[in-house]
Amino acid sequence: MHALKKLAIATATVGVIALSPMAAYAEDGDMSRQLTEARQEGSVWTAFALNRHLSPFSIDVEIENGVAVLTGEVESEVDRDLAEQVALGVEGIREVDNQLKVEGETADRSTADDSGAAFSTRFNDATTTATVKSKLLWNRNTEGLDINVGTRNGVVTLQGNTDSAESKELAERLARNTEGVRQVDNQLEVNAEAGTADKARDKADQAGAAISDAWISSKVKSSFLFNNSLDGLDISVDTKGGQVTLGGQVATSAEKDLAIEIAEDIRGVQGVNADSLQVGNEG
Template sequence: MRQLRRLVLMAVCSTLVVASPTRSLAREGVTQQVHEARQEGSVWTAFAFNRHLSPFSLNVDVEGSVATLTGTVENEVKRELAEQVALGIDGIETVDNRIRVDPGVRPRLVSVAAVDERLDDATVEARVKSKLLWNTRTEGLDIGVESREGLVTLSGESASAQARELAGKLAASTEGVERVDNAIRVTGEPGTVARAQSEVAQAGNLLGDAWITGRVKTRFLSSDNLGALDISVRTDEGVVHLAGTVATAAEKELAVETARNVRGVLDVQAASLKVAG
């Protein structure tokens, strides 16, 4: 079924490119927005797994190759560290560091369970954004998405009441969403709706890799046998690639099975995960 959806999407996109140069340019813009959303997830995941930064509430917004960072940390060293971590993400060339320094800010104690919960919120936001980006009536709107423990809050402006209602329905039908607070303001005239549902389904997969990588790392960290091991994790279209060195074949097998049991993982490649000796 997944392969069928991809073939259908490829056929639809090919038709759009031939039939409408304007639509092709619009699609490029949407693809760029999806790419930016994935980069935001990658930066956030890097923050979540950095022991110096994870206790602080930091936010990232990516536009083009520029990442804008906001939040508060306790000293200048950690402010600069956040900037360097963001610059380490592929495609991020410039960082607009708006993080404030407040010596009085109290770092939070972050457990593995808490990181897991924050990753759930991040992936729900990504899924909702992807649906909005790939729908004709919502792709051009400036809609903010925030998720917290199943509650998704939509903000921004809409050209019509119909588009606002559609954005709310798209968010409500997303996996992991329990309630929607639709705070989008209506400012213009109604538009039209025209998009194959297969595109929406496919877009939901484009933003999953950063979440899967974070979830696999979380599972490793929470394991008594894997938490202390230096295993790198990379995900490409649902396929997890493991690399590094472990002490025994049993540890390698456990790492592979742990990754394979994470929701969304299609396959695990571990040829680069070596057994010492």
């Protein structure tokens, strides 16, 4: 099986594995299944290697009957979620058993003071940081930027570089409109070349991790729920070919406009149709 994995890794980047001569003589169904799973494992590993957010991590992949089991360690919950979505984007993968651990997670939990408010504050701050990082990663205008996020007692600090004053303001707005955020300390520096170095790697990311309709729908819905100014529970989201359709009901026209804006800014979204999203009791 190890030899098959090496073969898959070596050839997955071109999208074709020349196994037809072997397959022609492999009448046994189990052998055919192993070859398919080896190809899928190679494709997942290659996708991780091409993705700049995941390439530094050691992630092990095992495939069985279309289920990808991911083990290893990543730096954040955002990376953990991204690895799962990348694996789901590989043809033939129908489910992911995500067993990835977040660095320091075990130690943090073992040393936490479960009985005091300090633990609750740390937990809330960690959740806020993960949420803000997620929103920045999902947004097409900020996902390629070098932005570090930290939270202390509900105060979010943004550090790093953006490519424009507009993206700096957007990053702050995404953070400020997140549940649990009391204040944003925006220390981002505007650097016109901040996004330039990442453009080639962005293309590699897209090649290695095609954004699925299911990923888009989940991130649009999550972004609604994470936004303080919007009640996302009453909004339905459906995506086909990158085209997002919003339904349900919002309280005001401003909320409808905000929902459309949020959806349009999610990576991979090609267009938004909100004709079925009703305002108040209209219609």
